Amino acid sequence: MEKERIIESVRKVTELSYPACYLRADVLRAAGRLIPHERLRNESKLTVLDTREKLSKFKEEEGAVLVFVSHQWLGSSEPDPSNVHWSSIVNALAHMRVELGVPEEKIFVWTDYYSIPQENSTVKGLAISSLPAYAAAADYFLIVAPPCTHADTGAACDLESYQRRGWCRLEQWSAIASDHMDCIRIANSAGDVPPRRPDESEASDWWLQAIHVFDGDFSAPADKSALVEPVLGLWALALHLRVSEQRAEHVCSLVDQCKASVFPNAYFGSLVDRLEAIIGSAEYQQGLAGPFSRVRTAPPIASKQGSLARRSRVSAVQPRVSSAQQVIQRTRNLTGLLKRSATPVNLWADGHGSGDHKTAAARIRTNVRQTVEGVTGRSGDASAAGSGRSLSRPRSERNLVGSRPRSWRHGGATSARVESAPEEQLQPGSEEGSAHRGCASVSLSDQSLP
Secondary structure: OHHHHHHHHHHHHHOOOOOEEEEEHHHHHHHOOOOOHHHHHHOOOOEEEOOHHHHHHHHHHHOOEEEEEEEOOOOOOOOOOOOHHHHHHHHHHHHHHHHHOOOHHHEEEEOHHHHOOOOOHHHHHHHHHOHHHHHHHOOEEEEEOOOEEOOOOOOEEOHHHHHHEHHHHHHHHHHHHOOOHHHEEEEOOOOOOOOEOOOHHHHHHHHHHHHOHHHOEOOOOOHHHHOHHHHHHHHHHHHHHHHHHOOOHHHHHHHHHOHHHHOOHHHHOOHHHHHHHHHOOHHHHOOOOOOOOOOOOOOOOOOOOOOOOHHHHHHHHOOOOOOHHHHHHHHHHOOOOOOOOOOOOOOOOOOOOOHHHHHHHHHHHHHHHHHHHHHHOOOOOHHHHHHOOOOOOOHHHHOOOOOEEEEEEEOOEEEEEEEOOOHHHOOOOOOOOOOOOOOOOOOOOHHHOO
């Protein structure tokens, strides 16, 4: 049972149970208010991205900047009856556009009212379960909390009341677990005021409150039980970044100091200990059980002088380093299993296995080749180009085959070797081959669980 829950927790962070729906900033401004999902969907105004692969491809190819808006609803039946939050969002986006140097039509905004279905409870639940994945994929996390009054209760709503909300804390957890703390902006002032970063004096207390999701206010306390797997998945993401990329150290240290209150035993039991044992294992650290093959784990680089166009984005996830040891480590981290199953699967068997396994193998090979090229700044060794062999596969899939890893075991350990294939066989821009460059990650398999 624990195995299944851990796998499901990772899935909720790495996969979309419901497509990610965005509204272009200029369309949001022209709308004059927050409009429900169903209306914008029927008017074909939403940008809908069905998978994490398509989401990342959209960002890289279109130079799109994704902004996740987090706010407290000001009414029981609609989030913004008096357009207070809409005005703050539009104002904040205008300042961010100038700061980033990007045109308004390149900014795509996620907001719960129009990004999550409101009428069908089943699909609404699927979208809500994907909240951590939506927030983790964003380039910027915008907190909207100007001082105002709740339309139904008359209660004061501001940054303080926002921070007490359990769902708002979950959304913040998603941003900080992805090591995107520098990309958080706060719009909590009325009028034409630029959004700000959290002050240094308030940052530590702010993050400490955000990670205590289960201490937050919930309209329905029963919702807490549904948040166990998303929070566990976010902790897995933070630990993965610390182990594989030496990042997210601040949030991991913060959680380590108060782990018992962050993960109440009544909800989590031994799940956290089991997860930490997996990520701390030697097998995981060799790259055999990394769960985040589809998660973009590198924060964006925001430039006031230029745009966040494709070249800037690729450089953010493809750092050029000269150390051969880092090249070897990155390629090792990219080898492993991409398919969760109860039995081990040989992804490299020539001419054998299902089409899904072949596609997974092709994706890993392309990842390895792109990683080596991104780290060294050049393509694979030409002298080895003729040594690679393609799997027997349909013609339409052959151009996806890149570097061909071979795995073998000796003495209980696992190693990996890369043989480069001819350059013309690679099409990194193809849908199946467009995995994230520079990400040291693979997928979690049931076999990797102790």
